[in-house]
Amino acid sequence: MIGAGIVGASCAWHLCKRGADVTLIDSELPGQSTSFGNAGCISPSSIFPFSYPGAIREVPGWLLDPLGPMKIRWSDALPLAPWFWRFWRAGTARRVAEIAAAQKTMMASVTSDYDEILGETGTESLRQSNGLILLYGSEAEFDEESYHYELRDRYEIPWQRLTRAELEAMEPDVRLGEGIAVLDPAWQHLLAPGDVAGKIAESALGNGCEWLHDRVTRVANSDSGVNAQTESGRTLHGDFLVLATGVWTNDLLVQLGHKVPMMAKRGYHSMLAGPNVNISHPLMQVKEYIVMTPMRDGLRVAGTAEFAKIDAPPDYRRSKVLLRHAQRFLPGLGGSEVSEWMGQRPMMPDSMPVLGPLPGHDRVLCAFGHGHYGLTQGPTTGRIVSDLIYGQQPHVDLTPFSIQRF
Numbered sequence: 421m422i423g424a425g426i427v428g429a430s431c432a433w434h435l436c437k438r439g440a441d442v443t444l445i446d447s448e449l450p451g452q453s454t455s456f457g458n459a460g461c462i463s464p465s466s467i468f469p470f471s472y473p474g475a476i477r478e479v480p481g482w483l484l485d486p487l488g489p490m491k492i493r494w495s496d497a498l499p500l501a502p503w504f505w506r507f508w509r510a511g512t513a514r515r516v517a518e519i520a521a522a523q524k525t526m527m528a529s530v531t532s533d534y535d536e537i538l539g540e541t542g543t544e545s546l547r548q549s550n551g552l553i554l555l556y557g558s559e560a561e562f563d564e565e566s567y568h569y570e571l572r573d574r575y576e577i578p579w580q581r582l583t584r585a586e587l588e589a590m591e592p593d594v595r596l597g598e599g600i601a602v603l604d605p606a607w608q609h610l611l612a613p614g615d616v617a618g619k620i621a622e623s624a625l626g627n628g629c630e631w632l633h634d635r636v637t638r639v640a641n642s643d644s645g646v647n648a649q650t651e652s653g654r655t656l657h658g659d660f661l662v663l664a665t666g667v668w669t670n671d672l673l674v675q676l677g678h679k680v681p682m683m684a685k686r687g688y689h690s691m692l693a694g695p696n697v698n699i700s701h702p703l704m705q706v707k708e709y710i711v712m713t714p715m716r717d718g719l720r721v722a723g724t725a726e727f728a729k730i731d732a733p734p735d736y737r738r739s740k741v742l743l744r745h746a747q748r749f750l751p752g753l754g755g756s757e758v759s760e761w762m763g764q765r766p767m768m769p770d771s772m773p774v775l776g777p778l779p780g781h782d783r784v785l786c787a788f789g790h791g792h793y794g795l796t797q798g799p800t801t802g803r804i805v806s807d808l809i810y811g812q813q814p815h816v817d818l819t820p821f822s823i824q825r826f
């Protein structure tokens with residue numbers, strides 16, 4: 421198992437539970453990469469792709485404002501063009517319907533898959549099930565989202581427009597002004613997402629999993645399975661190899677003759693240990709594309725999207741501006757103990773993960789590309805991968821998630 425983020429840790433956990441001999445390999449400690457600093461939300465209603473009819477027209481604007489909610493670095497714009505072409509193709513009405521239908525099957529079990537993994541790893545206390553509140557600055561801002569609300573209705577995804585009094589009772593520190601608030605009751609959040617991934621890995625280790633803190637540099641088929649070589653010079657042999665390597669997957673995939681159109685869609689967070697305000701639900705500020713999540717160690721403001729090369733340096737102006745944006749609805753937000761972070765969402769142009777066997781390498785399994793929803797879909801992916809390795813039919817039809825769609 422290469423990669424010990426929420427996806428790899430969950431795969432290892434499910435496999436060890438069934439008695440498999442697993443080696444979990446990562447150059448970082450479990451849960452400390454992208455799975456550490458995200459907004460912490462389990463979002464089963466997120467079934468729609470980021471591309472939709474007309475979305476591509478917004479892309480040129482993303483080149484202009486360096487601190488806007490979406491940003492493409494000029495220097496990286498040309499190499500990213502083929503990805504945006506695929507992004508555009510994923511946004512036709514027909515593809516949106518296909519993607520939503522596929523994601524709905526995957527999302528149908530994320531809550532129960534979390535019930536199982538949190539319950540059995542003793543981490544249930546790190547989850548809260550309060551729903552999410554979406555915030556819009558005005559009726560006009562809300563109307564701009566009408567396409568998404570029509571889709572929600574079509575796919576029977578519950579949402580409820582809150583009255584001013586309801587919002588005030590739920591979140592007294594929020595100042596809505598002339599704005600609109602909407603409740604999505606299905607969302608849950610984790611109070612420390614990195615710790616949850618770490619504890620899942622720890623539980624797998626307690627169940628016989630071996631841990632290797634190393635970087636895999638080479639992968640290749642062998643007569644009876646798959647070989648992996650590490651930076652420190654070790655060679656490992658396994659019956660199966662799972663690639664749960666997030667945004668770094670192409671480094672290994674090319675060695676097996678494949679490459680996927682995956683992009684690093686960066687996000688940032690700023691976290692305030694003593695934020696001066698109290699919230700009990702994650703709040704999504706839709707226009708600025710940020711989520712404010714109450715966590716164990718403070719209030720986390722996470723989000724924005726920056727398209728850049730994997731090894732480009734972080735631009736921490738983007739994490740600083742998050743706090744300023746968050747004051748739009750939380751004017752009391754303040755405090756000085758701030759930590760900043762940047763992470764890279766492994767983003768496929770159609771917003772769907774890549775799951776299942778690698779063509780030509782039946783013993784290599786893909787478990788990557790979860791983009792915005794890796795935290796949400798990690799435990800479900802773990803269950804699917806373990807079913808595949810044990811020769812059982814997964815509960816989700818994997819055809820739409822296959823690497824062959826590219």
Ligand SMILES: Cc1cc2nc3c(=O)[nH]c(=O)nc-3n(C[C@H](O)[C@H](O)[C@H](O)COP(=O)(O)OP(=O)(O)OC[C@H]3O[C@@H](n4cnc5c(N)ncnc54)[C@H](O)[C@@H]3O)c2cc1C
Pocket residue numbers: 422423424425426427428445446447448451452453454455456457458459460461462463634635636637664665666667668669671672685686687688689722723724762763764765766787788789790791792793794795796797
């Ligand atoms: C700002 C932000 C907010 C987000 N909010 C949410 C949210 O609220 N809800 C949600 O569902 N998702 C959210 N996400 C997305 C989510 O964080 C990711 O989809 C998820 O963490 C991906 O998990 P992963 O296990 O695939 O990758 P990672 O956590 O990145 O793990 C991959 C691991 O593979 C290791 N690796 C790679 N190559 C090698 C190699 N050759 N050898 C050894 N190890 C290797 C890496 O070191 C890394 O530890 C957010 C992301 C960002 C950036």
